[in-house]
Amino acid sequence: MEIIFVLLLLMIIGSIVALETKDLLAAVISVGAVGLILSVTFLFLAAPDIAIVQIVVEVLVLVILIRATISRDTTAVSGDREFFGMAVSIVLLVVIVIFGIRVFSDIPQFGKPIIALFRDAPSNTYISRGLKDTGAANIVTSVILDYRAYDTLGEATVLFTAILGALAILRSKARKKLKGK
Amino acid sequence: MVGMTLIVKTVARWVKSFIFLYGIYITLYGHLTPGGGFAGGVIVACSFILLILAFGKEKALKRISKALASELDSIGALMFLIIALLGIFAGGTFFINFIQKNAPGQDFHLLSAGTIILSNIAIAVKVGSSLFMVFVILAVLRVVKKGDKLEMIQTNMRGEE
Numbered sequence: 001m002e003i004i005f006v007l008l009l010l011m012i013i014g015s016i017v018a019l020e021t022k023d024l025l026a027a028v029i030s031v032g033a034v035g036l037i038l039s040v041t042f043l044f045l046a047a048p049d050i051a052i053v054q055i056v057v058e059v060l061v062l063v064i065l066i067r068a069t070i071s072r073d074t075t076a077v078s079g080d081r082e083f084f085g086m087a088v089s090i091v092l093l094v095v096i097v098i099f100g101i102r103v104f105s106d107i108p109q110f111g112k113p114i115i116a117l118f119r120d121a122p123s124n125t126y127i128s129r130g131l132k133d134t135g136a137a138n139i140v141t142s143v144i145l146d147y148r149a150y151d152t153l154g155e156a157t158v159l160f161t162a163i164l165g166a167l168a169i170l171r172s173k174a175r176k177k178l179k180g181k
Numbered sequence: 182m183v184g185m186t187l188i189v190k191t192v193a194r195w196v197k198s199f200i201f202l203y204g205i206y207i208t209l210y211g212h213l214t215p216g217g218g219f220a221g222g223v224i225v226a227c228s229f230i231l232l233i234l235a236f237g238k239e240k241a242l243k244r245i246s247k248a249l250a251s252e253l254d255s256i257g258a259l260m261f262l263i264i265a266l267l268g269i270f271a272g273g274t275f276f277i278n279f280i281q282k283n284a285p286g287q288d289f290h291l292l293s294a295g296t297i298i299l300s301n302i303a304i305a306v307k308v309g310s311s312l313f314m315v316f317v318i319l320a321v322l323r324v325v326k327k328g329d330k331l332e333m334i335q336t337n338m339r340g341e342e
Contacts, residue, residue, distance in 0.1 A: 048215035052207070056223045063230060064316055135281045136212035136294040144217070145297045149276040152300070153265060156307060160258050163311045167318055 001110075007041045025066070032062040049140045122147075185235050193235035200228040208305040212294040218304030225309040230316050247317055250310040257307025264296050264303060 011034050018030040035058035042051035108114055115121045126143055136142035144152050208221030232241035271279035281295030292298075 049217065049220075052216055052220045053223075056220050056227065060223055060227055060230070060312060060316075063227075063234070064319055067234075067316070067319070131288060133281075134278055134294055134297060135285055135288060136297050137289050138212055138214060138217075140215075141212045141217055141297060141301070142294070145212075145300045146276075146278050149265065149300070152304070153261065153276070156258060156261055156304060159308065159311065160254070163254070163315060166315065 004041060004044055007037050007044070011037050011041075028062065028065050032058060035062075049138070189235050193231055197228050197231055200231065201225060204228060204305070204309070208301050209291065209298065211301040212297045213289065213291070218301035219308050221301070222305035222308030222310075223312060225305065226313040226316070229313050233316070242317070245310075245313070247314060250314045250317070253306055253310035254314065257303050257305075257310065260303035261300060261307065264299050268296070 014030045014034040014037065018027045018034070021027050021030070035054065039051045039055040039058065042048075042054055108117060113123075115123045115127075126139060126147060130139045130142045130147075131137060134142040134146040136146070204221045204224030204227075206221075207216035207224060208218055211217035211221065229241055229245060232244070265276045268275055268277040268279055271277075272282055278295045278297065281293075281297075286293035286295070
């Protein structure tokens with residue numbers, strides 16, 4: 001339990017370093033460190049599926065960020081923060097904290113699953129009948145690819161459309177730039 | 182010299198097939214151990230990205246070109262949809278696990294869980310090829326004007342031609 005607070009503290013420090021540093025490469029590396037610590041946190045919270053996805057995607061995104069942006073654009077940030085943007089973010093932060101306090105007072109205590117409160121929750125069915133219904137020993141997989149496969153189909157569609165759109169936009173941007181020249 | 186130094190090339194030559202194999206293992210055993218199609222696909226894409234980073238574009242794009250990655254992306258998405266639609270014809274409901282309903286495999290064995298293993302493979306193909314394509318588009322290829330035509334060319338590590 002204490003180790004999770006230490007990891008949380010490290011993540012907050014890493015995020016602040018990523019925000020405050022002037023060098024873009026250092027900022028990207030601290031974002032990567034935050035992601036790796038988040039992966040370790042998922043392991044301590046007994047969620048190895050999410051830990052694997054987190055660490056793998058983190059590495060890939062880090063490589064793409066460094067190769068695609070850092071090696072070709074400006075590598076340092078200069079100038080001060082805008083007052084308007086800072087004010088908006090502080091107001092948003094306060095609103096999120098107020099709602100967060102309301103939400104955290106309602107959800108069950110840390111380590112007490114919500115199915116202990118609601119006996120007829122669907123998660124009870126998944127845990128007790130998952131292996132019999134789907135034949136998958138990994139309950140997470142049996143949920144995301146059998147009970148909730150609609151969600152996964154939606155996710156796959158979102159990824160497909162996002163990559164289609166990203167490829168189209170990136171190419172048209174390059175073309176416009178060339179026409180301008 | 183194309184790519185990185187001799188040390189990186191030697192290590193990459195040793196490690197690349199193990200990374201690829203680990204991605205396939207994570208995909209195929211997604212219904213038994215932690216992992217699944219998404220993580221496995223990203224690991225497979227990472228093995229090709231390692232090839233690009235270590236050996237340069239030519240060697241990696243000879244094995245899997247951008248057009249092939251684009252086709253694999255669509256094939257993976259279609260495979261997942263076809264598995265879902267087969268549920269209607271075989272079991273009466275969209276996305277029903279018809280293989281497990283009709284011929285259940287032995288629990289805790291590789292050939293169990295019916296359509297889940299097929300869906301994992303489809304998602305791995307889709308995610309792996311699409312993320313590989315994103316890396317190629319963002320980091321390797323650039324659109325330049327040659328005469329009247331726009332062409333995609335390959336750039337080196339610094340983003341120059």
